[in-house]
Amino acid sequence: MADEVKLYAVGGSPFVCRVKIALNLKGIEYQNFEEDLSNKSADLLKYNPVYKKVPVLVHNGKPISESLVVVEYIDDVWKGVPILPQDPYEKAVARFWAKFIDDKCIPAIFKVFGSNGDKQAISEACEQLQILENELASKGNKFFGGDNINLVDITADFLAYWLEIIEEATEIKLVTKDKFPKITEWADNFVNCQVVKEILPPREHLLAFFRKRFGKA
Amino acid sequence: MADEVKLYAVGGSPFVCRVKIALNLKGIEYQNFEEDLSNKSADLLKYNPVYKKVPVLVHNGKPISESLVVVEYIDDVWKGVPILPQDPYEKAVARFWAKFIDDKCIPAIFKVFGSNGDKQAISEACEQLQILENELASKGNKFFGGDNINLVDITADFLAYWLEIIEEATEIKLVTKDKFPKITEWADNFVNCQVVKEILPPREHLLAFFRKRFGKA
CATH class of the missing domain: 3.40.30.10 (Glutaredoxin)
Structure with a gap:
């Protein structure tokens, strides 16, 4: 079957x-x-x-x-291209960062936009983003997983694509190339992966949606 | 080595x-x-x-x-006694419930004690506990994992042991045998597992700690 x-x-x-x-x-x-x-x-x-x-x-x-x-x-x-590393330690590290993105980064970023750019919220979100920036810098890889995307990159799709669109919709800038060069570079690499590019929703739709949501339509 | x-x-x-x-x-x-x-x-x-x-x-x-x-x-x-099911679907189900306990149940319960028994907080915690109660009732097993403890039971150790001690320390009762018979039965089974019993911290120490923390010392 x-x-x-x-x-x-x-x-x-x-x-x-x-x-x-x-x-x-x-x-x-x-x-x-x-x-x-x-x-x-x-x-x-x-x-x-x-x-x-x-x-x-x-x-x-x-x-x-x-x-x-x-x-x-x-x-x-489904076997084939792996999403998690095979090595148990590398697998645990990937799960750790995926959890960090979900539990710490994304909620901290949502707080920024939910509070219309409250300074304390921005500072807390930048603190979390800095941790990711350092992780990318210390490894020096194209992706969190190395040469290819893995669980961590996939978990961070919001940071690679949505975040910049919400920044434009709200006119609140969190991730700049100056401040977070590694995240910026990673995001660019990620959204340009063929398997990612093919499924990302159209930018204009998201921009219109977030402009409406954040009252900037 | x-x-x-x-x-x-x-x-x-x-x-x-x-x-x-x-x-x-x-x-x-x-x-x-x-x-x-x-x-x-x-x-x-x-x-x-x-x-x-x-x-x-x-x-x-x-x-x-x-x-x-x-x-x-x-x-x-480490192989030997498994903690996660081997079947991918059962594994996903176990991860789902472990995440539910961490993301929903435990924060809802902490809110009850943090708010000194706020009615809304109690009602929300009971809603989450009812979901676990239903899950245990629908499966009809001794443990979340079946006849033996698995990831879900281990994740829920707080519910099995700590919760009742905090209830005593705060004089706020959340889980009664009448309201949550399956959780009560499961908790009893869990704390009586040899591998669990051997490592649980002494009840009196925890009780003193929580009495102090919640100002009932």
Whole structure:
């Protein structure tokens, strides 16, 4: 029996795009079900009753949610281009940074825009970004994972693509080339990867969305 | 070369105990370095410069932090009694629930005690606990993982042991047998597992600590 792979998604979500990048990297075909978050489908509510959120991957009828759990699942099930390192220590390091991005960086950045650029929030977000900057600088690789993207890069898709668009929409600049040269370079490398470029949502749509959301439309 | 395994720890921490349970389950010998959190060791700051927190596992000189990352690492490196299911789907389900406990349950419960029993906070914590109660009820197993403890049970050690002690210290009761019969039964099974029982910190120490912390000493 051929695999049946369904993705419940919202095209503009960086969390959904993590899963799409992973699927694309592995060359997996799937059906995409675009959700209307103001009127969620019965399927989404059935498949993710705890969070009622996208992304949800349904593989041969079995649902998996939480983007990083899904990405690890994809890496577990489909061999080919690896997403996590094979070495247990390198794998732990990748999970550590993925968790750091989710638990520390992204919430700190959301606070900046949610507070309309509060100085304390900016300073806290820059502190987290500096940690990532240092990590990239100390390794000196093209990506967090080395020469190729891995779990950490995929987790950081928001930083590579969405952040700059929200900065433009809100006119609040967090990541400059001067301040974070390594993150800027990494972001450029990441969005220009073929497997990433192919699935990123159109810039203009996101810009219009965030301008509306942050009252700058 | 024999493995050198060091754990930077604080005995009373449920996050540290996750790692200790995992090490005990695998039968791994290690050196325990008890930290004074008011005067952290140079080693701790060196090994976990990002969070400066325990637990940190140092395996043959290589540091790993974040308790669930460490537990997965232990399971990856040392075979024997498994901590994560082997089946990719069951593994994803275990990671989903571990993340739920960390991201939703524990913060909701901390809010209850931090707010001295605010009604809204209690209601929100009970909502999260009800989701776990339903999960245990729907599976009907002794543990989240089935007949044996797994990643989810280990992640939930706080709920099994610490919570009841904090309830006594604060005189705020969240989990009763009437309201959460499955969680109560699971907690009892969990703390009575040999590998768990052997490493749990003494109840009286924790009770005194939490009475002091919540001003009921």
